[in-house]
Amino acid sequence: MSHTYRYILGSHTYQFKDLAELMAKATPQRSGDRLAGVIAQSAEERAVAQLTLADVTLKTFLNEALVPYEEDEVTRLIMDEHDSAAFAPIAHLTVGDFRNWLLSDYATSEVLAQMRQGITPEMAAAVSKIMRNQDLILVAKKCHVSSAFRNTIGLPGHLSTRLQPNHPTDDVNGIAASILDGLLYGNGDAVIGINPATDNVAQAIKLMHLMNDVIQKYAIPTQSCVLTHVTNTIECIEAGAPVDLVFQSIGGTEATNSSFGFNLATLAEAQDAAQSLKRGTVGNNLMYFETGQGSSLSANAHHGLDQQTCEVRAYAVARKFNPLLVNTVVGFIGPEYLFDGKEITRAGLEDHFCGKLLGLPMGCDVCYTNHAEADQNDMDNLLTLLGVAGCAFVMGIPGSDDIMLNYQTTSFHDALYVRRVLGSRPAPEFEDWLHKMEIMGSGGKHVLSDAIPGPFARSLKSVGGGLR
């Protein structure tokens, strides 16, 4: 069904051999598309591609699969579960019209929510490519998506954090020290989530118990997760471990996911197993997915697509399983995919917008590596922009420094900064707990207490002597 797209500019006729090429060349500049050889050859070609893409009808994306239907279960998922009734009100629009429609006063939060299942990842990706950063922020802010397990994530005016207490040898006291630090800085409502240094079932079970014991002892309305492979988590559940959330890194093509060692059936099996434990108290969203532009190319599984389109296709996978959290780990992959602070910022805003538009509780690991052209100021900017856009959650880590994964992400302090400047609050159930424990004053002023709450002080006292 593919055909050539043409655009005449003065005496020059630009040609794009198919929809995939048009999408790729319309994408704002980034190093990963250059690496893949799909990037526009000039700034003018990119601008022309955007003009051409704006004239493509949304229906085209239902007729022209970017990855063949027969070869790819993600394409089949997108096509088979498309809701044509929800799509009907926008079925006549072009990509350019769709941008206008999204920005219009007609597209209220309620209307956008009714629309979700009619929008495919490719439509979201296409319109994002012709939106400016302020457009991505404005529309994302209108998309309200919330999810719940032991607390409620993503309510308007709220910003949650994943407390990430990683330790290079999974030392239990080292992990506990970072958990304490985070809790006393009001972090950890999205999840307390550990990337294990030793990635096997025995270790995962040990860490699950550690977090479960802490959550129970202090009656913290939050959930835990060990970010291990989905098949490991299934084994943990079979072994009787206290599994709250099921984690998996996902990509936007079947080949990417198969390189990650799972398929859609694996995710369904894990979701069923975890739901059978009935550990949620206010909701039953229990999948935690991570994504990031560049993963398909890195797995050599991108089918000639640009990295942002692949990324948004991963959201179709996420959407299928009603996740509690979806986290785009935007700057982790390195400068060969997102070169500098500018590219990371753009990608973070795109991912957040596309995820929200499709109905995902979208958070962002606002981060960079030391070989990228980025620094803390770039992270401050992106964090602030995402806060304004209504991002569901960000990471919280001691002093921005992940000593296990060797990259920098947002700190406990950073979360308090963005809450304070924007007036956003933690998940309501968690906020109540912060007040009750006298960690933070009530009234949403984000004032931390100077004293250590009694129960934590007692635990600290137990090690205080040993530290002398």
Add this chain to the structure above:
Amino acid sequence: MKKSTSKTSELIGSPKQKSHQENGKVVENPWSTLRSYTDARIGLGRAGISLPTSEMLGFQLAHAQARDAVNLPLDIETLREKLSTFSAGRDSQPARAAQTEPAKCCTPCPPIALHSQAYDRMTYLQRPDLGRKLNDASRNSLHRYMAEQGGEAELKHDLAIVIADGLSSLAVQQNAVPFIQNLVTLLQDDPQPWNLAPFTLVEQGRVAIGDDVGELLNAQVVLVLIGERPGLSSPDSLGLYLTWQPKTGLNDASRNCISNIRPAGLVYEEAARRALFLLREARRLKLSGVNLKDRTQDGVIENRAQNKNFLLSDE
């Protein structure tokens, strides 16, 4: 930038603690004592809800050091000189490595310097594909070596050790030679001998370049020592990748990795012990990668004391 943990335990949890410093209204965190358990930047204190000046500037210094580690070029000459102490070649001048015992001769000639197809750092950072391939001059050097040394017979090696700058030349500069000293000692004591290829030093190299080198040197196993992505608290992490029967085009599924080799991480002796285990197993099983398991850590989890931490104790 680890801060000293000088707070006294009396301060912990004391309601009467005087938490505001004399200058600047910084609130200190008494739990900073817990830094004895972790290098994580916990208990930093706060000015309002923000980082105190000293911590903020300390972070910037650490980031500057990590950035420098990425951009600092590998000092090939110094490394080559140090590694020459391992070679039997006539023209090698054993360097005066006074602090360590003199190495036994184990490689046939001094190290060979090579370069990837990524001609500079900017290209290297944006084109990982070029960092995985040797440039033509380097391929010719290896061909020439094989022809000169082998003559009529086909020259074979049991093991080729490739040293590549990767993302941290600092890691390589500081840790490659002491690690190799440890490993070579173990290899020389191994009942089944290891016939080593000359060391190769690769500039602007990524892990997979070891496949090119190993194949051209006709090596049964290749070990790549490479500077890892520098962390803020660990700009000097050295990584080790082992591949059985290296061949251009292999992927990560056929490699084994030992990470974080540095004095403050996985120490040389232990890293060398694990590397030897993997080398022997690779030779025994004739494979590497996902089916070659590092069993040196088995039992550690089971043997560890109770899963108790201070948050779960009550006085």
